[in-house]
Amino acid sequence: MGRFLRGRVETTKEMHRTTRYEIFFDLVFVFALTRITAYMAAHASPLTLLKGLVVLLLLWISWLIYAWLGNQARADIGLIRAGTTAVMGPIFLIAVVIPNVWEPSPGPRLILVLSYLVVRVVHLALYRRAAEGDRRLHRTLRIYTAITALSWIPLVLGAVLGGDAQLPLWTAAVVVDFAGGLIASTLSGWPLRSSEHFTERHALVVIIALGETLISVGTGIGSEMINGPALLATVLTLVVTVSLFRLYMLNSVAAGEALMTEQGPRRDRLAANAYSGGHFALIAGTIYLALGVHAVIAPLAHHEPWAAAGSRLPWTSAAAMYGGVALYLAGEVLFRGLSVRSVTPAQLLAPAVALALLPAGRYLPGLVALGLLAAFLVVLVGYERGFGAGRGANPPAASTRRDPGKR
Numbered sequence: 001m002g003r004f005l006r007g008r009v010e011t012t013k014e015m016h017r018t019t020r021y022e023i024f025f026d027l028v029f030v031f032a033l034t035r036i037t038a039y040m041a042a043h044a045s046p047l048t049l050l051k052g053l054v055v056l057l058l059l060w061i062s063w064l065i066y067a068w069l070g071n072q073a074r075a076d077i078g079l080i081r082a083g084t085t086a087v088m089g090p091i092f093l094i095a096v097v098i099p100n101v102w103e104p105s106p107g108p109r110l111i112l113v114l115s116y117l118v119v120r121v122v123h124l125a126l127y128r129r130a131a132e133g134d135r136r137l138h139r140t141l142r143i144y145t146a147i148t149a150l151s152w153i154p155l156v157l158g159a160v161l162g163g164d165a166q167l168p169l170w171t172a173a174v175v176v177d178f179a180g181g182l183i184a185s186t187l188s189g190w191p192l193r194s195s196e197h198f199t200e201r202h203a204l205v206v207i208i209a210l211g212e213t214l215i216s217v218g219t220g221i222g223s224e225m226i227n228g229p230a231l232l233a234t235v236l237t238l239v240v241t242v243s244l245f246r247l248y249m250l251n252s253v254a255a256g257e258a259l260m261t262e263q264g265p266r267r268d269r270l271a272a273n274a275y276s277g278g279h280f281a282l283i284a285g286t287i288y289l290a291l292g293v294h295a296v297i298a299p300l301a302h303h304e305p306w307a308a309a310g311s312r313l314p315w316t317s318a319a320a321m322y323g324g325v326a327l328y329l330a331g332e333v334l335f336r337g338l339s340v341r342s343v344t345p346a347q348l349l350a351p352a353v354a355l356a357l358l359p360a361g362r363y364l365p366g367l368v369a370l371g372l373l374a375a376f377l378v379v380l381v382g383y384e385r386g387f388g389a390g391r392g393a394n395p396p397a398a399s400t401r402r403d404p405g406k407r
Contacts, residue, residue, distance in 0.1 A: 008078030009130050012071060016194040018201050021076035021084075025066065026208055028088050032059050032095035033212045037290045038219065039099040044295070044316045049288065051102050051167060056287060057174040058116060060280050062091060065123045067201045068276075071193055072137070073130035083126045090115035106162055113159040117152060140188040147180030185272045192271045199256040202275045206248055209286040213241045216290040221301040230300040233367055236374045237293050243377035244289075244328060248282065250384050251332055255339035274338035281331025285324045292321020296366040313369055318362040325373060326354035346387070350380055 036059075040052040066075075066084060073080050093115045100108035124145055131137040151173045158169030184190070192198060217234050255274060262270055295317030313321070329351040337343045357376060361369035 007082065009080060009132075010074045010077045011130070012074055012193045012197065014194055014196075016071075016074070016197045018197055018204060019070070019074065019076040021081060022067075022070050022201065023204065025075070025084055025088065026063075026205065028091045028095060029059065029063055029205070030208055030211065032091065032098065033209065033287060034215055034219070035095045035098040036287060037212060037216060037294065039102075040287075040291050040320075041219075041294045041298075042099065044291070044314065044320075046316060046319075049291075049316065049320060052287070053284060054167065054170050054174060055098055055101065056284060057178075057280070058112075058170075059094070060283060061174070061177055062094075062116065062119050063205065064276055065120070065127075067198070067205075068190060069123060069127050069130065070201065071197050072127065072191075079129060080126055083122050087119045087122050090118045094119075102166065104162065106159065109159040109162065109166070113155055116155070120148070120152075134191065136188060137191055140184045140190055143187055144180050144184035147183060148177050151176035151180065181272070181276070185269065189265050189268045190272055192268050195256070195259045195267065195271070198271055198275060199252065199259060202279050203248075203252055206279065206282055206286075207245070209283045210241050210245055213237060213244075213286055213290045213293055216294040217297055219294060221297060227300065229367055230297060233293075233297045233300055233370055236367075236370045237297070239374040240289070240293075240325075240370070240377055243374070243381045244286070244325070246381045247329075247332060247377075247384060250381075251336045251340075255335060258339045258341075270339060274335055278331060278335040278338055281327050281334060285326070285328030285331060288320040288324030288327065290324075292317050292324060293370070295321070296370050300367065311366060312363060313361065313366045315362055317366075318358060318369065321369070322354055322358040322361045322373065325377070326351040329354055344387075346380075346383055 033056075036052050036056055039055075040048050066087075069075070069080065069084075075081060075084055094112050097108035097111050101112050102109075124141070128138070128141055131141060153173075154169040154176070155173040158166040158173065161169070214237065217237050221230055221234075259267060259270055259274075292313070295313055299311060329347075333343055333347050333351065336347065354373075354376065357372060361372060364372065
């Protein structure tokens with residue numbers, strides 16, 4: 001093990017960009033997101049939505065820690081590439097067993113926990129190697145390791161005990177884990193070496209999550225012959241997805257410029273808060289939206305299409321679709337507020353409007369409910385382009401910076 005950890009490590013530079021290998025690494029997360037949506041769609045209930053969120057938090061932590069590692073040292077060279085490749089196997093196993101981890105049989109949840117621990121231990125070993133010569137980062141890692149290791153106790157206990165104890169124990173585990181990252185950031189800080197890499201990595205993971213909404217169209221339709229209502233729902237889903245992407249890009253440009261303008265510990269805190277923290281709401285919102293879209297399209301494809309077009313969504317599915325968009329929009333507010341420190345009244349009101357439309361979405365036919373959501377987002381994008389994010393308070397150097405979402 002000691003000889004292995006002496007492999008080549010190349011520290012990143014300020015202008016480092018996301019590597020193709022990191023995009024390849026994200027493929028296992030794409031698969032994992034589809035498995036979470038599949039689990040929630042098969043057992044749609046408020047409790048299922050909460051269980052799916054807990055598993056999503058574990059996956060988000062797994063992605064996040066390797067995004068920070070790739071910012072410290074190149075992910076496509078030497079030791080970091082070897083270690084990252086090795087953990088793709090455990091992450092893939094986690095994705096495979098996700099739909100079964102809440103069942104009485106302990107096997108799937110033990111596979112998930114053991115695989116997750118491998119992912120975490122390998123990451124800590126790689127990060128310590130990449131941090132050689134950086135006393136501040138070593139201090140941060142010591143604090144983080146001491147706290148995050150505590151979160152593994154309720155995680156293992158939840159896997160062993162199962163039943164009613166599993167959800168509260170796993171919830172406690174993710175809370176302690178996130179607290180560990182926050183405490184380490186506050187007491188010592190996570191040095192950010194390349195702001196361009198960091199903004200690009202997070203933009204790509206948002207695109208991956210939005211892709212899950214489009215994938216839900218395929219899983220909803222399956223191999224059935226396409227029909228008029230299903231085709232219309234497909235187009236509306238694309239409109240919703242494009243609108244959410246446009247809203248993110250309108251905000252991410254100013255946020256990326258703010259991150260590039262900051263220096264030292266202020267930049268480190270901005271990255272940890274606005275990106276590592278703020279982006280989770282965006283990811284969770286898109287997963288819930290995908291669940292709602294699946295609930296709209298599946299009946300259209302598998303039942304009498306015109307009869308199904310007039311059927312209402314169950315409360316859980318309607319709440320997932322409209323609540324997911326509200327959560328995404330709230331994440332945009334948090335992201336922009338923490339980065340640019342300027343949020344327009346319309347941006348603050350947008351999540352509340354999405355929730356206010358929920359009762360209408362529940363009592364309207366599912367296809368109409370999806371159309372209402374698409375219309376709301378198109379109007380919101382039009383407003384933001386004309387009066388919102390484009391006129392927000394941007395850093396002084398904004399006009400000279402590149403769009404961090406473009407290569």
